[in-house]
Amino acid sequence: MKALSLLVSLTAFLISGYYFVSDFTYPLDSNQIIYMSLLLVLMLICVIGILINIPLILSERRKMKVLLYNKMTHKSIKTKKFQFGLETS
Numbered sequence: 001m002k003a004l005s006l007l008v009s010l011t012a013f014l015i016s017g018y019y020f021v022s023d024f025t026y027p028l029d030s031n032q033i034i035y036m037s038l039l040l041v042l043m044l045i046c047v048i049g050i051l052i053n054i055p056l057i058l059s060e061r062r063k064m065k066v067l068l069y070n071k072m073t074h075k076s077i078k079t080k081k082f083q084f085g086l087e088t089s
Helices: 002-022 030-088
Strands: none
Touching: 002 030
């Protein structure tokens, strides 16, 4: 869910940035000023969403690496104990 939220934030940021750049003119009309300010607000909301989700995803990856490392370590230890048990009996 966190990855989906990050993906949506990135997509919305890129789309709103595209429209902001493509429609950027010197604002003479109040409608243009409102439109540009709304695009900027949307882009700022997307940046906040990205900044919130990136550390959460990175911490989940670290936990997964530790979990996989612990599982692999325990399997190798069990295998060695089993092999030594056969040799001594």
